[in-house]
Amino acid sequence: MKQLSHIDNTPSTPGKFKMEKSYRLRFHSPLAKLTFWSFVFLGLILVFFFRSPSSSPPAPLDLSRRSLRTHSWGGPTWEKRVRSSARVRSEHGISVLVTGAAGFVGTHVAAALRRRGDGVIGLDNFNDYYDPALKRARQALLERSGVFIVEGDINDMALLNKLFEVVAFTHVMHLAAQAGVRYAMENPSSYVHSNIAGLVSILEVCKSANPQPAIVWASSSSVYGLNTKVPFSEKDRTDQPASLYAATKKAGEEIAHTYNHIYGLSLTGLRFFTVYGPWGRPDMAYFFFTKDMLKGKSIPIFEAANHGTVARDFTYIDDIVKGCLAALDTAEKSTGSGGKKKGAAQLRVFNLGNTSPVPVSDLVSILERLLKVNAKRSIMKLPRNGDVQFTHANISSALRELGYKPTTDLQTGLKKFVRWYLSYYGSGKKSSQ
Numbered sequence: 250m251k252q253l254s255h256i257d258n259t260p261s262t263p264g265k266f267k268m269e270k271s272y273r274l275r276f277h278s279p280l281a282k283l284t285f286w287s288f289v290f291l292g293l294i295l296v297f298f299f300r301s302p303s304s305s306p307p308a309p310l311d312l313s314r315r316s317l318r319t320h321s322w323g324g325p326t327w328e329k330r331v332r333s334s335a336r337v338r339s340e341h342g343i344s345v346l347v348t349g350a351a352g353f354v355g356t357h358v359a360a361a362l363r364r365r366g367d368g369v370i371g372l373d374n375f376n377d378y379y380d381p382a383l384k385r386a387r388q389a390l391l392e393r394s395g396v397f398i399v400e401g402d403i404n405d406m407a408l409l410n411k412l413f414e415v416v417a418f419t420h421v422m423h424l425a426a427q428a429g430v431r432y433a434m435e436n437p438s439s440y441v442h443s444n445i446a447g448l449v450s451i452l453e454v455c456k457s458a459n460p461q462p463a464i465v466w467a468s469s470s471s472v473y474g475l476n477t478k479v480p481f482s483e484k485d486r487t488d489q490p491a492s493l494y495a496a497t498k499k500a501g502e503e504i505a506h507t508y509n510h511i512y513g514l515s516l517t518g519l520r521f522f523t524v525y526g527p528w529g530r531p532d533m534a535y536f537f538f539t540k541d542m543l544k545g546k547s548i549p550i551f552e553a554a555n556h557g558t559v560a561r562d563f564t565y566i567d568d569i570v571k572g573c574l575a576a577l578d579t580a581e582k583s584t585g586s587g588g589k590k591k592g593a594a595q596l597r598v599f600n601l602g603n604t605s606p607v608p609v610s611d612l613v614s615i616l617e618r619l620l621k622v623n624a625k626r627s628i629m630k631l632p633r634n635g636d637v638q639f640t641h642a643n644i645s646s647a648l649r650e651l652g653y654k655p656t657t658d659l660q661t662g663l664k665k666f667v668r669w670y671l672s673y674y675g676s677g678k679k680s681s682q
């Protein structure tokens with residue numbers, strides 16, 4: 250704005266003024282006149298259509314940032330890499346397609362599967378919801394352990410069909426999603442695109458595959474929405490989501506039911522409770538609190554009405570990975586083939602939480618001790634943008650069926666996160682966004 254007003258205020262020179270006044274258009278024929286004005290008119294139309302994007306209103310559907318990019322895939326070298334990465338190396342190993350493999354949970358799960366000798370292929374679109382450099386670093390980590398991440402979108406049916414043509418996956422670990430509760434108000438269509446359309450694409454290719462794989466996928470604790478009864482049990486209602494993010498995850502659970510019912514797909518949904526740890530997501534509070542505390546910036550800590558505590562059942566990544574692997578290992582086979590159901594198939598949903606909610610202000614106190622800095626706390630009213638006041642998982646079902654038993658408390662888990670953060674970014678000199 251400053252620059253613009255500067256240009257506008259530049260006084261016209263007398264010479265300029267003279268030139269404008271003395272300039273006259275002369276045409277030698279009516280045709281020349283017509284041609285001239287046609288060009289002027291055409292020019293105006295072009296200016297109208299191609300004016301600077303900054304002056305036009307924001308596009309209502311901002312999908313371009315998310316994932317509709319084209320990635321290159323295919324060819325003999327690519328197929329060879331896919332086959333090699335998907336090769337099972339242990340006696341009873343499984344062959345897994347991990348979507349969202351360059352994401353936080355995806356990277357950890359893919360690495361754990363590879364360590365025990367399973368065949369793993371990653372799939373990720375490397376979108377810029379948060380710093381893609383962190384996703385590239387995770388990719389490098391996986392590459393070193395022999396996991397190849399295919400670059401592409403889960404909505405790319407041609408790519409999905411090709412992957413299933415090259416590899417007979419026994420399992421799909423579907424973790425690709427548009428995450429984050431608050432961002433749903435900024436870019437709603439990205440949630441529909443990834444969490445609904447993307448899930449359907451994955452289920453479509455799985456239902457047609459022969460053999461059909463078993464699918465384990467990431468739902469969210471946010472489906473419990475405005476429920477007040479704690480701890481949250483899988484039997485509780487999930488029909489009052491507080492954010493579009495939660496609504497798309499809930500929709501995913503219903504879509505899973507449909508594909509299980511019609512096509513005999515074996516489906517397990519995992520309701521993750523605020524997962525944190527090394528290689529985590531920079532959009533999450535524990536991550537950007539660390540970054541901002543090291544920089545001496547103030548951090549917004551939400552509180553509910555009447556100074557009500559806001560708390561989360563923070564769950565450490567290694568516990569989540571164990572839950573994911575147990576879900577894969579206990580998944581029964583899908584029953585359909587050739588797109589037709591042959592019998593009833595398994596349909597499950599589990600809470601994967603820590604069973605011990607911690608107030609956000611306590612999270613900050615732990616970070617203060619670990620980082621040896623005093624946080625500049627700015628207490629704010631819990632915004633009405635999708636956040637719920639608390640989460641608390643009842644994990645008895647996951648314990649019974651998966652043997653899931655979290656062992657990491659927040660203090661221990663954050664210590665590991667901070668150690669990683671400082672080794673990756675340094676103590677504030679290198680930016681994380």
Ligand SMILES: O=C(O)[C@H]1O[C@H](OP(=O)(O)OP(=O)(O)OC[C@H]2O[C@@H](n3ccc(=O)[nH]c3=O)[C@H](O)[C@@H]2O)[C@H](O)[C@@H](O)[C@@H]1O
Nearest residue numbers: 428429430469470471521522523533534549550551609636
């Ligand atoms: O478990 C889940 O279902 C969800 O967990 C997280 O969502 P959330 O629990 O909101 O995680 P954060 O965004 O890291 O927030 C953690 C806590 O910090 C609070 N917070 C967040 C941001 C902030 O500026 N200040 C603040 O006090 C939030 O209200 C919340 O209580 C993930 O971002 C979701 O993708 C995931 O599905």
